[in-house]
Amino acid sequence: MTLRQAQGPALRDGQGPVKIVVVYQSLLGIYGDQGNAKVLHQRLAWRGIDSEVIFVEPGQRLPADGAIYLLGGGEDNAQTTAVRELKADGALFSALADGAVLFAVCAGYQICGHTFTIGENDEVREGLGVLDVTTRRGSRRAVGEILTRWTKPDGTQTYLTGFENHGGFTTLGPDAAPLARVEVGIGNADEGTEGAVQGRVIGTYPHGPVLARNPELADHLLHLATGRVLEPLPGPQPEHDGLRAERMAFVRRTRA
């Protein structure tokens, strides 16, 4: 990571707490996705950095000065409503243009693309268009533990572990790069890829507390959003290691 890449939000840094914006939790948050906000907030707090988690519901104005915006999982109708509201509001787009980070999960990931489909008749809906991806209904529903390999910004690899539950398959266009490669599970169902990255927008299928299972991904987002070099957290993290070891063993045993 070069500092230049972190320029936008670095300018905001020092102007009060890091703003973490949970977007439309009541619509897109049915799988515990607010956990990602709790994780980001607490990992900053443990390092002595102030942050503020802001929940914004449809009808309320989205703050344009968030450092990181979070979208979660939800039902078809909720996706359509969320896209309509976000387009009407506009603040998310200007925040992204200003260098904010968007982390979108599951249904939230799908709405970031150009189009996605809803309902039994596969009606095509327009997305936010902030990721060069399209989503259509897949040949089967992807439900279960997923394990992927993520190449970190420093070039080394680590595993991402999570739980996926989605009916859509996602195809990446040339402007989007895959977030990770699937080892076990379905992911995008597009040549073994999982998720997508385009600038500061990151989408992924594993929902809910994906950042709780993957602290390195959480810290990567925080680094992008704050422009700060984050020291590793002091002390051992036996819970994290235990959880990751247990889930990786489980997914290889049961779904491989």
Add this chain to the structure above:
Amino acid sequence: MPSDDLRRKADPAKLSLPHRARLVAGTVAGDLAATASRLLGKGSGASIRGQILTRIAPDAFGDLVKGRRIVAVSGTNGKTTTTHFVASALREALGPDAGRLVHNADGANLHYGIASALAKAPRADVAVLETDERVVADLLAKGRPEVLVLLNFSRDQLDRNHEIKFLGRDWRSALDRAGADGPVVIANADDPLVTWAAEKAPKVVWVSTATTWNADAAMCPACGAMLTRASASDGTSTWDCPSCELTQHDADYVVRDGFIRLPDGTAIDPQLNVPGVFNIANAAMALAAVAELGVDAETALRGFRSVKAPAGRFSVATIGGSSYRLILSKNPAGWAESLPLLTTDPCVLMIDSVAADGKDVSWLWDVEFEQLRGRRVVASGPRAYDLAVRLTYAEVEHSVIPDLTEALGAATGPGTVDVIATYTPFQKLLKMGGLR
């Protein structure tokens, strides 16, 4: 079917000879399997009995529900306790005739669980049936219940019921098909999806249950618009759809501050022997249900108070020489209700994620574990580490002991220690405590 009081006796359907023979064969074979299952220590055997029964006599469910006077109870949370309330009130009202009553008391609430309970009581003409959400439509078509209690709707097993609205639609169209023959529905007025489904019933009794879990009811089930909510100071709220007619109904029964207000305006303190605000809501629903069968509140409450550990819930068990209170919680709404019941330090939380628990434990992040700060928690069960990470971020002091027995051993107190568990570890706890 007009409901009237309990004096009217019904005739459970007489079956044709081949039907009857198959049912008997199925019942005998099922009983044998159930006994074997119990001897092998695999649970009460109700499910296996029902599975074998319905294999040998595929029409058993339809045959067995026919001709009885049925009170059915469904919804995401509170089914077992509410069904026990209803059964205990009817038993109280029936007095010496309590033998007329049959009840799937063990909580086996799918087709075969219901068939299994009914097969054991061929002459019982009054049936109180805990009914899984997915069985409601079939029961309405085949059993014509007189009263249907619809408690609430929230996310349960995330990996399975990814769109709970389908179930609501299922109930609504089943009630629509039943038309004037449909049941009196006792409906939770605070729940938009229950309201939308119940509106198709010929008669609805509305109960405001002081529901505070609204996380699964953001959008209008009828038109998809965002619902609006007006909050009251006690944490309850009323909802309304701004873009269609669906709106919260005025309630006939109201639960507030631990009291139940009856339709005549009297407020009663139910003085239950099971804990929690949610059980007062369940009692209010049960009260409204038995009133349809002519049971007065005083008689009903006498019955309710005899309910202390429905299907093991809230029971106190002695395991390894120490005493534990066992609380079952199956989903985020259930955990939100039961965490405030924890009073002991230490306490034990057990999480599993096999099919019966739901394979996805993401819901841990929708529950306010932060309220346990200052207390020592033992995180246990196969998903102990997921819970431990959640507790780490909530800054709750904890230890991680996946093995259930070891976890209990590490959490002994001078008095009873509280344990909350998801479905599978809960069943194991009952067995460890010799309660099933």
